[in-house]
Amino acid sequence: MLQYFTGSKNHNIALRSFALSKGLSLSEYGIKHVRTGKIDTYATEEAFYNALGLPYIPPELREDKGEIQAAIRGSLPKLVDIKDVMGDVHLHTDYNLEPSHDLGMDSFTALLDRAAELHYEYIGLSDHNPSITNHSEKQIVAIMKRRKEYYEQQYSSWEKKTHKRVKYVLMCEVDILPDGKLALSDAALEYVDAVIASVHSSFTQERRIVTKRIVRAIESNPKVRILGHPTGRLLSKREGIDADWGEVFRACKTHDIALEINSYPDRLDLPDTLVFDAIKSGLRFCINTDSHAADHMNLMQYGVSVARRGWATKDDIVNTLSYNKFKSWLLKGA
Numbered sequence: 001m002l003q004y005f006t007g008s009k010n011h012n013i014a015l016r017s018f019a020l021s022k023g024l025s026l027s028e029y030g031i032k033h034v035r036t037g038k039i040d041t042y043a044t045e046e047a048f049y050n051a052l053g054l055p056y057i058p059p060e061l062r063e064d065k066g067e068i069q070a071a072i073r074g075s076l077p078k079l080v081d082i083k084d085v086m087g088d089v090h091l092h093t094d095y096n097l098e099p100s101h102d103l104g105m106d107s108f109t110a111l112l113d114r115a116a117e118l119h120y121e122y123i124g125l126s127d128h129n130p131s132i133t134n135h136s137e138k139q140i141v142a143i144m145k146r147r148k149e150y151y152e153q154q155y156s157s158w159e160k161k162t163h164k165r166v167k168y169v170l171m172c173e174v175d176i177l178p179d180g181k182l183a184l185s186d187a188a189l190e191y192v193d194a195v196i197a198s199v200h201s202s203f204t205q206e207r208r209i210v211t212k213r214i215v216r217a218i219e220s221n222p223k224v225r226i227l228g229h230p231t232g233r234l235l236s237k238r239e240g241i242d243a244d245w246g247e248v249f250r251a252c253k254t255h256d257i258a259l260e261i262n263s264y265p266d267r268l269d270l271p272d273t274l275v276f277d278a279i280k281s282g283l284r285f286c287i288n289t290d291s292h293a294a295d296h297m298n299l300m301q302y303g304v305s306v307a308r309r310g311w312a313t314k315d316d317i318v319n320t321l322s323y324n325k326f327k328s329w330l331l332k333g334a
């Protein structure tokens with residue numbers, strides 16, 4: 001009954017016709033042997049699928065997107081699990097670098113403490129870039145330098161005091177401007193390890209323009225390693241951008257850019273259907289919470305669910321890598 005009523009509808013239709021081909025008929029009452037009329041019931045979904053001669057198909061895959069065929073072949077993906085996640089690298093702290101977007105509410109050390117509770121090996125500091133309308137280029141470079149020094153000093157006193165083992169990478173969430181330039185110059189980016197590039201404005205550009213915009217941003221500085229909340233959608237509030245995702249994915253593949261799966265419940269971005277397509281294009285993902293408070297770091301499970309719905313395995317997710325491996329991937333462009 002659980003399997004029957006939780007669907008999805010498309011999966012159940014496909015499963016019913018598969019069952020019929022074996023002389024079995026499915027209903028909320030169990031599995032009926034068409035020839036004898038005998039109905040068998042099962043205590044678990046695993047037993048139910050096994051009775052059809054299939055391995056267990058996780059609920060996230062039940063969409064009739066090839067999961068039954070994959071189950072028959074024995075090639076179902078081993079889906080990524082929340083326990084595989086080693087770090088969360090899209091975090092905003094309360095350090096004021098005078099951005100045009102919002103600051104986080106909690107301190108760097110509060111985020112480190114939460115990361116230790118979550119058994120992470122590392123976090124990434126990805127504050128918004130300083131506002132480019134309110135500062136000169138020289139001021140921005142000075143702010144970025146000061147920020148780096150501030151975090152270094154905070155980290156070393158936190159480490160001495162707590163003896164905890166969480167590491168950090170110094171990143172920045174940089175606006176992709178309407179013309180595809182990054183909001184920060186190469187000189188300002190000297191003070192970060194890597195960049196999450198994100199669209200935060202001009203969401204309604206036509207497809208050709210917005211596609212070119214993203215590709216240009218990806219190619220503009222080798223420190224860009226992650227494309228943040230790629231569609232920019234806000235659920236029930238804003239449609240995402242209308243990009244040619246095939247072209248964006250090709251550019252990401254060429255430059256080994258990870259697509260973010262943003263776990264924040266209003267976003268869930270990249271959406272699962274695009275995760276599914278991107279995996280076929282050989283892309284990898286970074287699942288982040290985009291936390292603006294330490295409590296938001298507990299939202300990781302929602303991004304993991306999206307990844308699972310897109311058929312992602314551990315190997316498809318860059319932040320399942322250990323700190324050393326993650327950092328060497330991240331610094332490829334540095």
Ligand SMILES: [Zn+2]
Nearest residue numbers: 173198228229
């Ligand atoms: Zn953002």
Ligand SMILES: [Zn+2]
Nearest residue numbers: 090092173290
């Ligand atoms: Zn953010």
